[in-house]
Amino acid sequence: MTLGVGVAALNTGNNLLYLVLGLLLSAIVASGILSELSLRGIEVRRLGTDGAFANEPFVFRWAISRQKGWSFALSFSEEGAPLVGEGWINHLSAGSEQVVRGELRAARRGPVTLTGIKVSTSFPFGLFIKGRVIRQRDLLVVYPARIPSSASLPPHARPKPVGEISNPRQGGGNGDLLDLRELSPGDDSRRIHWVKSAGAGKLLRAVREREEGDGFTLRLETDLPSERLDRRCSEIAALADRLLQRGCEVGLEGAAGEVRPGRGPLQQRRILEALAWAGFLPAGK
C-alpha cells in the first residue's frame, strides 16, 4: 500500500499524496522505535521444563523482567533449536518478574542445545515483527516419544503389595546391608533405615544382599539405525514405565549406558535421560 501511494504521489505530483506517503513511512519508523522500546531492557532467564517428550507439546518457562517502562505483545522462542512453538505475554511492567509459559514441541528425542532465547514483538501495529536474541547456552534433553507398550511383562513382574498387613512376603531381604536408596512409592516401610534416614533428612530404605527377584534390567541393542533406535527407545521407556508402576526395580544397559536398577520416579527419570542420550554419546559414557 505504501509503495502504491508512493508511485501515485510521484506520478501525479499531488502534494497530499506525498503527505499520505510521509505518514505511512513515518508510521513504519515509529513502529520500529516503539517495538525497540518494548524489547529494550528485557531480562530473560530460562526456567526450562519439567519434562520434554518427543512428538508432544511440553510446557517451557521463561522468567522475564525489566527495570523500567512497559513491554507489550512479547513472544518467546528458542532460537536455532529444533523446537516448534512459542510463549506469549500481553504486557510486562517494570519491577516484577513474570513467568511466561510456552508450549514447545520437539520432533525427536535427544539432547537439544539451546543457544539463545528469541524475544520478539509485533507491537505497536501488528504489521512488523521485531526480534532480539538473548544469548544463553543451555541443554534440553528430550525424552523418547511416549507410546503404548506392546511388550508383555515377565510373569513375576506382578503388582507388588503395598503396606505391612497386606504384604504376604514380608519382603525385607536378608544378608548384609548392600546399599541405601531413597524410599520410593510402593516400598515396604519396614525397610526404612531410620538411623540413616534421620541423618540424611530423608527416608532411605535398606537394600540387602539377598532380596526378592523383582528387579529387571532392560537392554538396548547397539548399532540400530536412527529411526529404529528411536522406536526402540520409546518401547523400552514404555516398558520401564509399566514395570516401575508395578513397583519393580528397573535398570538399563546397552547403547544407552548403564543405569543401576532402582524404583520410583527418579529412577524413571534416570532411564528416560539415558534413553534420550542413546546414540548421541559413545557407548559406555
Place this chain on the structure above:
Amino acid sequence: MSASAQKKVRLACRDLAAGAAFGAMAISGALPTWAVALFAGGLMLALLNWRAFGERTLFAVFGLALGALLLYSAAAADKLDLVVAACTFAALMTFSRIHATSSPTTDAQVHLCSLLMIAGGAALSAEMMFAAFLAAFALLTAVSLGLQTIQSRGSTEAEAVKAAARQLLFGAAFAIVGCAVFFAVFPRLSWNLASRRGNRFQGALMGFADPVRPRGDGRIKSNPRLVARIAISPDPGVKSLNSYWVGRAFSQFDGREWSSPDETARIAPRLTIRRAEHLLHQDVELLPAYGSPALIAIERPAMFGNARAHLESGQTVPTWLRQLGETHVRFVDSGVGYSYQAYSTAPLEGNPEDELLDGEGDPQPYLQLPASLDPRVGALAAEVLGSERDPLRAAHRLEAYLKRAYRYSLELSDAADPVADFLFLRKAGHCEDFATALAVLLRTQGIPSRVTIGFYGGERVGNQYVLRAGDAHSWTQVLVPAHGFVTVDATPEAHRPAQPSVALGWLTPLYDFLDVRWRTWVVDYSFKDQAGLARSIAQPAWAVRLKLPKLNWRRLGIIAVVLTGIAACLLAGVHRRRTPANAASVFLKRIERALRGVGLQFEREDLEHATIRLVRERHPITRELVPVTRRYLEVRFGGRFLREGEAVSLARGLETACSKYRRAYRTRFSIVQLP
C-alpha cells in the same frame, strides 16, 4: 476494564478511523449524496455496535457487486467522475467491512479500505480539513491497531492498556511530525498535476449576475468564505487595504434592475484596458466560492493576462480572456477556480491633475432613467443639490446626504419600485440601494453616473490579501468631464466590507491564517520551495540577521508564566513517574490518617510492626488492617502496583472499621462515665 469493554473501545477506534478517512473524501463535496448518507448512517450504527452483515459475507459481497455495477454504469455514462466512482466504491467496501463481525482479517480489511479512502481524499480535494482528518485517522488507527496487537491473545489489565495507549499516541504523534519532515524534504519530481483544488461542497456563493437588483438579499455580507487571494506588488504592507475591486459596471436601469447593453467582444490571451505608468501588479487566485467568470482588479484595472482555469479534474489549463464592456472581462474557459495577473492604475480622485485615460467620452448612456421613475426622486435631488451643478461636488453632496439620512440594513424585502421604497418608505438599505439611489439621483439632475459591482476591502493574511464573500459591494461612479468616472460611495464606511457574525469574528482570522499556510506550504509546495528551504538551512548562522520585534513585556510575562506552568506540570509528571513508591506513600498516609482517628499513632514503629502488635493484642480493627498492611508492603517492596481504585476501596474499608470502632469505644466510654 473487561475484555468486552476493551474490544468495544478498539472497534470504536477502528470505526472512527474509517469515519475520519471517509471525511477526508467527503469534504471534497464530490461524493454522491446517497453515499455520504449511507456511510454516515452505517458508521453511527456500527458505533452503536449494530453490525448489519455480521457473518453474512455472501450478502455483503452481493451488495458490493451491485454497488460496483451501479458506479461503473454511472461512470461509463459520464454521470460520475471515474475517480469519484472509485472513491465511492472504497467507501462501500469499508461500509461492508465495518458491518461484518470483527476478526483480525476484517479489521485489517477495514484499515486497508480506510487507507484507500485517505488516498482518495488526497486525490479529490486540497482542503485544509484534509490534514485534520488525516491526523485523526493516524491517531485512531494507531490506537486501534495497537490494542488489537496486545489483545490478540486475551484481554489486558487496564493499567497496561493505558500505558500502551500512551505509547501509541506518542507513536502516532511521531508519525505526524515525521510525515511533515518527509513531506518537506522528499524531492518533488513533478508539480501538483492532479490535485483538485476545487471544493464543490458548499458551491459557489458569488457570481456576477447580468442584472443587478436593489432590495435583493443582503445576507452574503455576513458570509466569511474566501473568494479570492491576491498577492500585490509592490506590497502595500497595510493590514486592511480598503480598496475597491472592480468587477463590472452597469449603465442601464429599468426601475428595478441594472443591466448593460451587449457589446462587441474582444478575445485575447492578454487584454489592455488602458495604458498607464506606475502600475500595481496583482497575482489573483479566484476560489471556487467566487463562482463567476468575471475578472476583478483594484480600481482602476489597466491590464489582465496570464489567466489559467482550474478544472474539476484537478488540471490547470491556460485560458483566454473576453472583454465584453469597458470594465467587464471574462474567462473564455470555465473552471471551478481561476488564477491570473492584473495591473491597475491609481484611482481617479477628480483632481485637475488626474489624467483622462478612459474612453468614457459619450455621457448619454449614463443619463438613462426609467420612464416609471417616481417624480419625488428628482425633486429630492434638486432639493439636496440646490444650485450645485459640478458633477463631483454634486455627487459628494448627495453622498453625504444619503449617509446622513439613511440607515444601513440587510433586512429587506422585494419592492416594485426599489428606489422609491428606499428613499421615501423604509429609508434603509444595503450597498446596492445606496449605489442605485445615488446614481439615479445624479441622473435626474443630468449628471452621468453608473453603478459598479465588485468587492470592497482586502484583508491581509500572511503575505497576501484576501477577499471574502461578505466583501461583495456595489458603489456609484460619476462621470467627471475631462477626468472620467470617479468613485462615489454613499454606503456608510462601516458597512462596506464583510460583516461576519460575532461567533465567527475570532475564528475566521485563525482559519484563514492556517488556510493560507496550508495552501502555501502544502498544496502548492514545490521543488522551488524545497530549494528555498535548503538554502535557508544551509545559510551560515553568522549571515543571519536577527530582527528582534518590539518587545511587549506584558505579553512576554504571560507567555513566561504559561510556559513555567507547563514546565512545572511536566516536571511533576516526570517526578511522579520516577518515584514508583509515590503511590505507596499516598496509600500509607491514608492508612495512617484512618488509624490516627482511633488513637493509633506509630511514631517509633512502622506499619508492619504495628500491625503485628495489634494482631497480638487482638485489636478489633486487625481484620481490616491486616490485608491493607499486606497490600501496602506488596506495593512498596514487591513491585505489585495498585489496581485502579484498589487503594480507595481498601482505605475505605479500613476507615469504615475505624469509625465503627470509634463509635463502639465512645459508647462504651460513655457507659463507664455515666454512673
